[in-house]
Every structure is written in C-alpha cells, then in structure tokens.
Amino acid sequence: MSYKAKFKVWRGEGGEGKLEDFTVEVNEGEVVLDIIHRLQATQAPDLAVRWNCKAGKCGSCSMEINGKPRLGCMTRMSTFDPDETITVTPMRTFPVIKDLVTDVSYNYQKAREVPSFTPPAGVRPGEYRMKQVDVERSQEFRKCIECFMCNNVCHVIRDHEENKTNFSGPRFLMRIAELDMHPYDVADRQEAAQEQHGLGYCNITKCCTEVCPEHIKITDNALIPMKERVVDRKYDPLVWLGNKIFKRAK
C-alpha cells in the first residue's frame, strides 16, 4: 500500500527560506514525522526537525501541517488524500532557527516568571493528605507535554510580537491555574495572573484548547475559572474592604 506523496517543506536558516518540493514514499500506518525522517535519510540529510519520543509524550515535534499546529508524530498520513500536497512549516509564533526548528526560549522565560509551588510551612514530606477529587483539577493541567502549540496558536502573540513581554500564553496561565488549584499551594497568584501574565488579554476564543494534543480543556477548566477568581476578588466588596484595612494596617 505504498504511494508517492507530494510535500512542501519550509527550509531555511538565518531569517531566510522558502518552501521546497519533495516527492517521497509513504507506507501504511505512517505519520508525518516518519516522512520527514525519510526525507532526511534519503534526500535531505541536514533537514532540521526537533523530535524525541515519537509517541506523543514529549511534545518536541510541534510543527504546522497544512497551516494547522500539530505534532508530527501523531498526525497520520491516512488522514490526507494521497493526491494532496502536504505543506509542513515551522511554528509561526517563534523565531525559526533552521527549517522546522524554532527558538522556543520565550516559553522557558515565562516558566521562570511563575512563582513555584509554595506549600505551607511545617508540612513535612510524607505528611501530605489529599483527596483524589481535589487533585484531579490540577492533574488535568499537569498532563501538559509542553509542545507549546497553545502558545503558538494564541492570536495574542501569534502576530503580535509586542505582546510577548506582557503575556505568558495559555501554557503558563494554565500553570498558574494549576498551582492556584493545588490543595497545598498557599501563594497568592490571582493578582499576578492578571497584572503580570496578561490573563486579561485572553478573550476565550478557545484556539488553544482546539490544538492541545492532550485534549486539556485549557479555556474552560483553567483560563475561565482563573478569570472568575480574579474578578471575584477584584469586585467582591468584602475583599475590597479587607484590602483597604490590610493596606492601612501596613
């Protein structure tokens, strides 16, 4: 059941490049990453692609296939028509290093700006007691494989380089929600979510949820509840009064 498929793959480095045409063999059951590997082995040994586990678990091989953010290892060739020309390009939101490999350091910078898990003083390792139902909310977000496709697709930064400084993207807003919902986390995260990480930029178009390969309901379960928590706090008269008194006492 082999056939020859037509591919257009973006190739280039140092800010310049173009789509190159390839005709390449496809066998039963293969995924797009297999085809990229075949190109490396037979036609373009220096074709750069980032990958690792080839099993949808590490989130390395994020790319745009026919314009849609996808993991190369989880996109089966059988989802395309054999006559179709398949276009493979690097993630658009991040600067290209070479071919399909982008500079994703933005994501690691943002990760560093989220204060870490903060347990209460005095709880020793081994003493944590949590109900399954209470950990499940954060567990959903910890399924994240950091493919960064949610940040790649998010319109706030996809075509707006200027927003990158003030917006951490769905991935790290979800990380804040994960910590905020962790049964043992005591840090105050809501104000920072809004003020420093740009939660307010999100207008819940759900593009991030649509591209998540782990099917995490980023918008419904992380971003919207986080927005609600921020709003509750900001407009709750009791909280407002509390803040006033607390500030005065200081």
Added chain:
Amino acid sequence: MEIERHEYDVVVIGAGGAGLRAAIEARQQGKRTAIVCKSLFGKAHTVMAEGGAAAAMGNVNPDDNWMVHFRDTMRGGKFLNNWRMAELHAKEAPDRVWELEAWGALFDRTKDGKISQRNFGGHEYPRLAHVGDRTGLELIRTLQQRVVALQQEDYENHGDYEAYIKVFAECTVTRLLKDGDRISGAFGYWRETGNFILFDTPAVVLATGGIGKSYVVTSNSWEYTGDGHALALLAGAKLINMEFIQFHPTGMVWPPSVRGILVTESVRGDGGVLRNSEGKRFMFDYIPEVFKDKYATTEEEADRWYTDQANNRRPPELLPRDEVARAINAEVKAGRGSPQGGVFLDVSTRLPAEEIKRRLPSMHHQFKELADVDITAEPMQVGPTCHYIMGGVEVDADTGQAAVPGLFAAGEVSGGMHGSNRLGGNSLSDLLVFGRRAGAGAAAYVDGLPDRPKIAQELVDEAREEALAPLERSGENPYEVHHELQRTMNDLVGIIRKAEEISEALQVVEKLKERVRMVGAGGSRIYNPGWHLAIDLRNMVLVSECVAKAALLREESRGGHTRDDFPGMNPEWRRKLLVCSTPDGSTVEVEEKVQPPMRDDLITLFDRDELKKYLTDEEMAEFDGIAKS
C-alpha cells in the same frame, strides 16, 4: 574560532530524572552546577515512563517494607544485582517519592488521601506510586520545576537566575577530558549553531540513559545512543553487565512505523491478560521453576488475586519482564501469534470502558490515534521491544563514583542495581535514589579536592578535530550505517542469542567501525541532524561491541540474556560480572570479575529453599554457617 568556555563545580550530562535529581542535589549542596542535555529541557526519555515509581511506602498494603522490596528486586535480577545498591534503593525510595510531593508532584491518591500504589510485575505488594499511566511526565516536570524553583531562589539572592544552576539545552558532549587520571572537563557542541563549548569542571555526572537506538524495534527515543556509556569507556571507566538488555514484553507491533512503542505493564497490573491466536491464556505454561510457588496455576485463582491478594497467588502475566517477553517470543515462533506478529493483550473484557479510560488514558489515546484500535472494545496486539539496558558504568553504590576520579554515573547509564533484569517501576525510583547520591557524591568529591585539575589544550584540539571530521569529508550516508547497525543488533544479538550469530554480529560491527570513520555529513554546522548522527555513531558502535562481546562470553541464560545454546541458569556464572573497557579507544576488552558475596544480614532475609535455586553448593555451605551463628 574561539571556543566558548564555562567553569563549573559539577557538570551533569543528561536531563532526565537521574540527571535532574543529581543536579538538584549538587546545587542544594552549594555547588555551581551545569545541566547539559541533547534535547530541550523537560523532554528527556523519562517522560515516556508510564507505570510508576516503586517505593515500599506501604500505603495500600501495610505489610510492605524495604526488606520485601529488596527481596523482590534481587529475585527480579536473578540475584546478580549489586546488593548494596538494591539495599539503598529499597530503603531510600519512599523518601525520594515523598520529597517530590513537597516539590509539587500530584500522584493519584488512596481513599485516605495518601499516595496510591499499584501492582506491577515481580512486586509482591502494590508498590508503584503513579499518575494514571503518565508517571514519568509527572516526575520530570516536578524535577524540572524544582530546578526552576532553585533558579528563582538564586535570582532573589544574586539577581541572576543562572548563578548556581544553568541548563545547556540542545547541547551534546562528545568527549570527557582528563588531567592525569582525574576528570578536568567536558567538550561538546551546540546543536543549534554547531559551535563548540568547553566545560572546565572537576566533576562530571553521567545521566545519559540507555542504548536502545542500536536496535530497530525499541521503545527508546533518539537520544538513546549510549553516549554516557561510550564517554565513560573512552575516559577509562569500566562497564559491567552489558549483556543484559531488557526486552519489554509489550510493545506495539502495528502499524510498522510505531513498532516498538511501549504498552505499559500497568495494563497487566490492572487486569489485562495475554492470549494467543487460540484464545488461550498461555502464560500459565511459562512459569519457571524458581517462581513456581509464587504464581497462580489456574485462571480462577489468578482472577481472584485482583480482589483478594492475601489468599491467592499472582497471575503469571505479572511475572518479571524477561519471562513474559520470552514466552511471547516462543508463542509467536510456535505459530500461535496474532495476525501482525505479536500476541493479544486484552483489557476490554476485563474492565468497564470508563475504568480503562480513567486508569490507562495514554494507552487508550495512543492506540486510538496511531493504530485505530479502541482498547476498551478490542484486544491490542503486542510483542517484545528493546526497552532498557541493565548494564552500565561500574560505580560505587554509595556515591555513584566510577573508576575514574571525578566521574560519576546514575540511572540507566550506571550498572549493577538491577542485576540481570530490572523490575518495572524500579527505574524511576532508581534514578531518584542514585541521582541524589551521585549529586552528593560529586559535591563531596569537589570539596575534598586539594587542587583543581587543568584542561590541556591538545585534548581540546583533538576533540574539536574529531567532531568536525564528518563535515569535512564526503563519505557514506550516516543513516545507512546506523540502519545496518540496528538490523545487526536486532537480528543477531536480540532477545534470543546463539554463539554463531553473536560472532557474526561482531564481524559486522568490526566493519561498521571502519565505515563510521568514513561517514560524511553534508550541509552546514547549524542544526544538522546528519552530522549529529555521524558523531553519535561512534558511541553506538562502541557500546554495541560491548553488548555483543559480553553476550558471547556469558554461557548461560539469565534475565535479559538468553542463550539458545545455553538455556539454563548456572550458579557459577551468578558470581561473575563481565567488565568491559577499551584500552585504545576503539577495541573493547572484556574481563571476568567476581561479585562480592551478600552481607550476612541481607542474605538471611531469604529462605534457604529459594537461595538454593541460585547459589552454588559452596555458597550454600557458607550460608548455612551464617544462618547457624
């Protein structure tokens, strides 16, 4: 061109569980620490671990304790394990798991709110702390976030996130450098730019994982090219147990492009059964003599065990991995395999669909997306896949130090802990326990140094020349050489081995060595996978020679080493370790070494009847003397 140079106290190579845990420890002990890894931070092979981390916390069955875990580990390794490592591992694993929780890990819970523990092959009690079937991801993310937490602390105190711990991602180390017999540094290149980088450091911790990419059918990622094994050998350290390779019994067999991808043992731990094409649960026919009294002999008893473990014996599907892999191999060879050349693994008739999706979400997802198989409605087809190497750098159990001063190793790249066969779940706990110990060992070594070793310029020049060579010649395509190596190891030094085939493999490897010296890579130095592979090939070929040479010498079958021509286990061989070294940097020599006898208080944890299945008469006489006194 100027080579970028960095000074550190400790350089950790590899950023999987072992590497990150080692780096965290070194940094916590005040050492300036670098983490160097081939992939992005947080992508290492540890993410693929599914089942869990074995630790005798006793949360599900209070009878569990370190002694039971120690016994299970020794049994699983067929008593060839470094017993001191197995002891430390069993004793310290619970603390290492609890510590992760204090760093933000969220394991699945028991009803009373503790960390839940699941059953796994070879473990007497439910012992694996887990998060569904994505435990490795939880582990690596927690450690990654702990590194970030330490960086945030350093930012507070020093105004620089990277003051004490820095990650050099997508950076490959190609040579370790020495001053006399001591480690003085490490040389490598940035994958992104192809520029060279030099680490000036007195201590290196190897945590590079395994060697699976020397095989065609493997559950391992591209990074598993035996880098740490080879770097250690080339630096003058020794490798032990290289003949022992674990073929995980259940890898995907179809479609061909995903062949080898892991199907977690949790499927069987949670009730899944293996059947052949005749619908028979064949594992009942493969219970070996040494395990006869520990496994159920009827399907009824086996099924009762899932709900009543006190009064029933375990199902034979949960035998150690080597036994199950050989059984599957034998069924397929006997013509009772599944249409695509495996056997059937069925959980669909054993658990309700919702329960399967809850307990095994990644497996459900993986089969659905990659093979169009709904595991809640039909059986999977599975077969053995190259999964783990028990062999690795010979280290001191307590500190992780290798024979070369300043060189440490932890996790899969080290050898001894798992003997001839690793139990599922013992890998994640291994890398936490020994990652921490190697980090501490390296820190203590640095503290004890009278003077800092110096890097000799000619070693740097040599390493530079070696790395550039493939770019400067127009030789053979490295992908072809790699492919031939994988085929050779898979077909001739695979799950079942015989002398003629291993000898043939060694001849091929010898020729491949020549070809590796001649491979060429076109293109520039910027992110050039062909060039990277050409460099990795040196490591793969060297390590493959170790595996084949040791496999040829060990004339018995034990754990992850099965000789068709020597089918039995031989007690004389249990005491012997095969030690690999390379005197000239390209030829591997193997020597026999006697394994020290187990400490008295440890050997007396076992029943006489069990020991006599493994020990020589002479050793039994010694045991009787100990038991009497």
